[in-house]
Amino acid sequence: MRPITYSRATDTATAVAAVSADPTSDFLAGGTTEIDLLRQNVLHPRRLVDINQLPLTGVELLPDGGVRIGALARMSEVAATPVVRERYPLISQALELGASAQLRHMASMGGNLLQRVRCSYFRDAESPCNKREPGAGCSAIDGFSRGHAVLGTSEHCIATHPSDVAVALMALDATVHTLGPSGERSYAFDDFFLLPGDSPHREHPMAHGELITAIEVPAAPVARNSLYLKVRDRESYEFALVSVAAALSVVDGTIADVRVALGGVATKPWRAWRVEDFLIGARTVRSNFEQAARVELIEARPTPMNAFKAELAQRTIVRALDTLTGDPGRSAS
Ligand SMILES: Cc1cc2nc3c(=O)[nH]c(=O)nc-3n(C[C@H](O)[C@H](O)[C@H](O)COP(=O)(O)OP(=O)(O)OC[C@H]3O[C@@H](n4cnc5c(N)ncnc54)[C@H](O)[C@@H]3O)c2cc1C
Ligand code: SF4
Structure with missing residues (x-):
């Protein structure tokens, strides 16, 4: 003991x-x-050090139309907040599709961003794992890797980032606010999650003792037409094999604004910049969605066990975009 x-x-x-x-x-x-x-x-x-009594709760509507989410706001509370449901459906959906009702009542938003990987070798406390013990080696690369990442991997770690809501927040360019030993700091969401590279034990840039105080989501009119699509082995209480957070606005059949981020396939919540670059100004036809998804997954580096994820991710991107254009069953055009 x-x-x-x-x-x-x-x-x-x-x-x-x-x-x-x-x-x-x-x-x-x-x-x-x-x-x-x-x-x-x-x-x-x-x-x-129990932080549950700190005044870091609640969801506040900001004057510019964005929201500030306290680090100690619970997942269930944020998902149910009317302004979040109305302006950012992808956030509510990502939260509601995570964990179980009991866990969502306990789990905080700050803790969610900092949750640790679900790689079974990391969690068994015994297998060689570079994330748990730097330099020990990675058991997953030649081991059981069906659920592991195909994007953002390194020869030292291929574990996926497990959070759902972080994927939605990545699509929305959220900011993480902290208080550390040297004062207050803000991190752009994409900079907050580090790729494993040759130091997979470092998952974020914060110093030891730095406290997440809030997550700020900027106003994003495009997010009113958004969704979070999660593909997993069973329909509840399961992490994503692939997930897509997407938001889309269309003017006269042409894409005026688009946000896409992926979960379950990468070592950090993955902003699908290539999908977005390809689709801005494009027509909303299935062939464009398919081409955009192909371009994003071009650099996928699967293991023999998780090669299916590259194809599944492409199909899930296309399904998300089809759904947002109001035609989940459309045929190729
Ligand atoms: C069975 C199970 C299923 C799950 N399924 C899903 C799922 O499908 N999708 C999903 O997204 N998540 C899932 N989760 C993960 C869950 O969402 C996280 O465990 C939870 O969000 C963590 O929040 P917490 O408040 O409990 O954090 P804690 O466990 O208290 O803390 C987590 C880490 O963050 C640190 N920390 C916490 N708050 C702060 C802060 N404000 N500033 C700095 N450091 C901080 C802690 O020191 C600790 O290292 C699941 C978890 C379980 C157990
Ligand atoms: S994938 Fe990452 S977390 Fe899993 S064993 Fe390898 S180093 Fe550890």
């Missing part, structure tokens, strides 16, 4: 000071990742 000190922070500065001062300490929000991994002997904090 390992003793763990528990304390409850009542203000953000004290929470940051407490965790920054002790490299063996972690923040504790809903605990649905932290406590799981502690029990599985993957994480070994000696001190937990």
